[in-house]
Amino acid sequence: MEAAIDLKALESVIAQLSDDDRKQIEELVSTELSKPFIPNPGPQTEALLSKADILLYGGAAGGGKTALMVGCAANEHSRALIVRREAVQLDGIINFSREILGDLGRFAGGNENLWKLKDGRQLKFAGINQPDDWRKHAGNARDFMGFDEAGEFLREQVFSLIGWLRSTKEGQRCRVILGSNPPRGGEGDWLIEEFAPWLDPLFSNPAKDGELRWAIRVGGETEWVEGEGEYKRDDETYTAMSRTFIPARLDDNPYLKDTNYRAVLQGLPEPLRSQLLKGDFLAGRTDHEWQVIPTEWVKRAQERWRKAGERRRRMIALSADIALGGQDNLVLGSLHEDNWFSQLKVISGKNVKDPIEISSLMMKDRRDDADLSVDLTGGWGSGPRSHLINHHNTDCAGIVYSAASGARTYDGKFGFRNLRAEMWWKLREALDPEGGQDEKIMLPDDARLLAELTTPRWKLVGTDILIESKDDIRKRVGSSPDRADVICQLWHRKPYAALIALAGKAPVGGWQSVAEDDEILTW
Template sequence: MAAQRMRDGRPVIWSPQPAQARFMQRTENEVLYGGAAGGGKSDALVIEALRQVEIPHYRGLIIRKTFPQLRELIDKTMRYYKPVFPKARYNSSTHCWTFPSGAKIYFGSLNHAQDRYNYQGQAYDFIGFDELTHFTWEEYSYLLSRNRPNGPDTRVYTRATANPGGIGHGWVKARFVSPAPPGTRMVQMVKAKAPDGREIMQRRTRIFIPSTVFDNAALLENDPGYLGTLAALPEAEKKALLYGDWDSFTGQVFTEWKNDPAHYDDQRWTHVIRPFRIPGHWKIWRGYDFGYSKPFSVGWYAADEEGRLYRIRELYGCTGTPNEGIKADPVKQARMIREAEENDPMLRGRTILGVADPAIFNESQGESIAAMQEKSPNFLHWAPGDHTRLAGKMQFHYRLAFQADGRPMLQVFNTCKHFIRTIPNLVYSESNVEDIDTDQEDHIYDECRYVLMENPLSPPRTEPVQPMPDDPLELGKKARFFRV
C-alpha cells in the first residue's frame, strides 16, 4: 500500500504485504489472486504490470469488463506510476502509459463478446485481468492467445484477480480453485501438431493464491470499520466477500443448493445423494436440450410415489472445455442417447418419456431435429417441453426447497457431475433480473426445466428450519483438500 516510509533516503511509494508478495513471486503461466474482498488485489495487479517496463518493446495490458470499471485502476496508476517514473506519460485517448524506455501499458475493456476481436493481431507480454469472474471462458481464452512476446527477453505470462460470483464464476472455480488446494501448482501438458506431422508437447502451469481482508493489515488499520461492513452483509455475500467462499456468492440463482457428503446416505439436507436401485414401477423421464457448437444435454429422471424426482443419469456433449460442444449431428446424438439407455440396467427395457426443447420441432429450415431423430435407426420420440422461463425457474426453486423432513423434492445422484458443477454456478441476468443469464453454461438447466414443467409442484407452504452451519472461517481452517 502507499506509505510515507523511507528506504535508502527515498520515499517508499508502495510495498507488498505478505499475501501480495506471495502472488507477485509466482512464476506460473497463469495465477489467480484473491477470492475475497479487501485483499489488495487491484494494487498488486497494477504494480505487477510494471515488472518489465525497462524493456523498450514490452507491452502490457490491464483489462476489465467495462471501461468505467477501469477508472479506479487508472487512478491507482496515477498515484503509483508517476512518482516512480516522472517522465512516464499517460494518454487518455489511447488509455496507455508510455515509459521512458518506450515500454507501454494499455488499459482495455471487453464489454461484449465480439469486443475481443478488437485485440486481434495484438501481442502483449503481460495481461492482467481484474475481476476475472466477470469474463466468459471464450473471452479469457481468446485473450490468452494474445499473450505472446513482442521481442526478445520478455517474460510472457498472465495474472488475474477475482471475487466469487459473476458470469465466469463456474469456469474460474473449475480452472483455478477446485482442482487443487490453494497454493498448489497445477501442471497441464498440451499437445500441438506441426505441419511436418511432429507432435509438440508444451507445459502450462497455473495456481490459485487466496487472500482475504485479514491479509491486508494496512486496510484494517486505516479503516477498522471495513471488517464490520463485510461481516454485516447478507449471508451469501458475507461468505463470498469476507471468507472467499466459492460455493456462495452474490447473484447466485439457486441459493438453496446444498451438496453435503455427510448426508448422502440418509438423503436429508443435501441435494446430492448416492445412487440406489430404481423400483420398476417408478416413471422415468428423459430431458433433452440440443446443442452442436455448444454442449447438448440429456438427463434421466425417476419419479417416486411422492412426486420426488431423482436425476439418475446424464449424457453431456462437452469437449471438456467450458461450454464447448462436441459438434455431434442430431442422428449421432440419437445413437449416443440410445446406447446410454441400452447399456444402463436402470434404463434398459423401461418405458421412457422424452421431453425436449420445443426448438427441435422447428421446420423453418427443412426437416426438424425431432423428425431426424424419430426416423433414425435409434428411434427417439420427444414431446415439446414447456419453455416458459420464469415458471420453470420457480419450479426449480420449489423442488430445491427442503421439506419439513429435511428432504427436497429434487435430488441428484453423485454420478451426475455436470449437473453438480453447473447448476450451483448459475447467476442472474443483468438485463432481466428475474431470469438467469443465458450466456452461461445453462444447457443442463434447460433440459431439467422441461422435465420439471411436466411434473409441476405448488409452492411449499412452510420454510423448514435448517441446521446452522459452523462459522465459515472455522470451516476453512478444518477443510481437507483432495486433488480431483
C-alpha cells in the first residue's frame, strides 16, 4: 500500500512538470537504466555513489560485495582490476560479470581472464596468492581496483598494488573498493587498523558510516590528517586520500534476504556466526598472552549488567578521570550497591576549560553522600579536588597511580610495582569467575569500555606486577584508557566507601585520602 501511495505521489509530481523538465528526467532515467549495473537501494547504492578514494564495504555475508565491485568497474571505469587471494576463487566473480557484461564485449578466460568491451574499456580478474604476486601487475595503470574478500590479503599486497592507481584519461575517476567480511585470521587484522575510525572502538575520534576521512601513508604507516590536500613530512610532500567504511548485511540484499542463506549463517559456529551474520569485525579476536583482564570476563560482567536492568540503587562511589583542554576525555562514573556500575559520562577534554566545571559536574551527579575521588596523577585533578574540599565542604580523594603499594595478589604470591598495578589487578581478581573472588560485577554495555579494559598488558618485575602505563598504551593504540581507569578507581575506592556507609558522611580533611597516606591503600 505504501509503495502505491509513493508511486501516485511521484506520478503527480511528474504530471506538474513542464515538457522540457519531463524530457530531461526521461533522459536521465534512460541513461541510468542503460548502464550494465543498477545497485540495490541502501548501502550498495550509497557505496557506488561514495566519493571515497578507498572504500571498505560489507562486513556481513550476503551484502552484495562482489556485485558492487564488478558493477562499479562496468559502469564507471576504463581500466579495472579485481583480485582474489587465490585465482581458483574467481569463478563466482567471473560468472556474475558474464550476467551483466555478456553482450557488451568479449571475455578471454584461461590465464588472461580479461573482458575487452566494445567501447575499448577493460576489466581484468586475477589471483594474488604469494606475498610478492602483486608485482605481476605492477606498472599497469588502473583507474579501479577491487579486492574481493580483502581480509584475506596482506596489507603489503594491497597498498603496494594501490601504487599503480592512476589514469591519464581526462575526467576519469580513480578509486579502490575493498569488499570484505570480518577477517578470520590474524593476517586480516590490518583492516581494523587501516579503517580504525570506523572499526576500532579505541580510536580517539570515531567516524560515522560513510563519512569521509583523509589519510597519508608515511614510511608504510597510516597517518590520519585533518582533510584533503598536501602534507609535508620531512622533505617529502604527501597528498591525502579519502577513506570510508559502509557496512552491509544480508537484509540489504533483496535477492538473498528471503532465501535459506540466513539459516545457513545462523547455523555456523562462533565466532564465524557473528562475523558473517552480524559483520562483527571484533568477533573471534584472541587475547594477548599478557593481557591483564581476559575479554570473556568483561563480557560476562556486561551480560550481567544487561540482564539486571536499571533501577534505583544506592550510589557508593563517584570518580573522575580528569581532562582539561587536551585530546583525552573527561570521564565520570559511579559504583552502586550490588557492584553495579552506571553508564559512564564522557566529555571531550577540548570542551572542558575550568576545574570548577568538573567539580560542579561531580556534585551534580553525586547521590547518597557517595565517596568522591579523582585521578591526581600529574596534578590534573588537584583543581577539582581543591574546589570540592574548599568550596563544597566535601571530601575528595586524590588517586596517584605512581604511588607505592603495600598490597599483594589474592594468593599472596606477588606484590605490585605501584598503585596502578594494584588497582588493575584487584579489578581482574574481582572479575575472575574461578579465582575465588568473583564479585559478580556488573559493567555497562559499552563497546569502548570493553576495548579499554582488555587493552593493558602486564609483566613481572622481580616479584612485583607492573601494568603498562597510560603513555605506553597511548603510543601503542593511539588513545588513553580513560573509561577503564575510572572503573578501576571506583573499584579501588569501594572499601573506603563502605566505611563512609557505616560511619556516615566523612569529615572534610578528617580521614586521609589515598594521595595523602599510602597506608590507606590496603584494607
